[in-house]
Amino acid sequence: MSCLCVLIFLLLLLHPVNLRFMNHRVPSNCRYQPTEYEHAANCATHALWIIPSILGSSMLHVLSDNQWETISAWIYGFGLTGLFIVSTIFHTISWKKRHLRVVEHCLHMFDRMVIYFFIAASYAPWLNLRELGPWASHMRWLIWIMASVGTIYVFFFHERYKLVELVCYVIMGFFPAVVVLSMPNTDGLSELMAGGVFYCLGTVFFKSDGRIPFAHAIWHLFVATGAGIHYYAIWRYLYRPDTLEGKTSR
Template identity: 45%
Template sequence: MGLRPPAAHSSASTATPNPNPTPTPTDGAPETKPLTGNGSGVGVGLGVGLGVGVGGGSKSRFRGWMNRQAPLDQQYQPTEIEHIANVVTHGVCMMPSMIATYELIRRSANMSQYVAASVYGTALSMLFAISTTFHSVFYCKSDCNMRHVLHRCDRAMIYVFIAGSYFPWLTISTPNSGLLKEMQWIIWLLATLGIAYQQMFHERYKKLETIFYLITGIGPVIAITISGSRLAGIEELKLGGLLYFIGIFFFKSDGRIPMAHAIWHIFVAFGATVHYMAILNYLYPASDSTATNNIQDIKIGNDEF
């Protein structure tokens, strides 16, 4: 008979106890999982969208859709997704704005209409073209001289576009007298002052810059309202202004709301569409030449019309 091997000791008797056992859900401690960009990110993202802080930096919240807020004297740095959205939301408006300009010029029947169509159409087309170019360069080259120059041009075009949007109303459809007569040059003066301020204090005193935008954009509407002029299309003019006004909230919300600047672009596109359709329908009606010539040909500096 062979010798029987010694009996194996029980693992329970030989195992070394773990001095720091990992708690499990059954130990009374809740199971924790790290935040990721998947399911848990959705709940956190909702908090970000509502402006609710959830401990820690915003970089861990809605990762990829939004970066931290920029310091007061610096430019916000978008994420890759935000870059693409910024390019697309105004890029798709470039060709329609050029077609819209051509249509206004085609319908023009007198010098005032030609001039107004050219000024407004150029401002409309340049707004979307410069914005798209700037955001494309910003996306491809994060830091270069061209990017900084285009950024200044992009901000300056806001003032030019505001003045250009009012130009047809102040030169074609309104009596050239009183307060509205003065607004024909005041609106360009406000735009010039705004551009000069923006160039001198670029990315500084941002709240004051926003106030300049509001004064330039709202001032003419107030002037038209208090003048008592029965301006055809005034309701559309106010609606477009309201869209711009709401959009400013997103314009100033980079780093607080995901893709805020792209949302601002969308409000600009809708506001510009409302204003363009009002100008097209009321100042450049698509009927025969008799209807077109019924629009009063107001000449700048001439009190008779």
């Protein structure tokens, strides 16, 4: 479904009327102002996933067999649902309450910050529930330090160096993957890589506002697809009742 929506959006690029769906591109030090259509798409493409993410996170909690599985389910659930909720609130305020500039600015910063914690939370079940080597085990806390550093960066340099911000997201997304790929149990790694591919492809649209109509909404769709693939991998290989391999006793 997500891929079909992306295809429809891309086809709009070939039609002359696509200009009404997109405003002109702005300088790198300014924020792009979406059209009414783009605002609506930005809200809808993440709001639709709030309820599924809450239900999915609750299912992992129910399937938890021990304390570490419960903790990991909570961390992952908060990161997943938090991403969609914060994004939806920010885009709604940006669209409907444009006079609340201070609130909108703070929510925009929060929207960027939560991405770092979403990345960390997405890795938490794998790092907490799979066997790791002596060095690799440090990634369990190192990834949260990376998320905290990213948050501090957004606080001081929000929207100032957009390319640097994008590079930070990509580095944080790939760095823990080195540890995960080295785990003795490789079940689920193909799904992890597939989800990572969607995130990487989506970054093409993340900074394409003003060049591609609905660029940010398309980015949202790639994020939702990548998150869905990663959720499936976590459910199937770490929490499903008949999947016992790879779980470690704490």
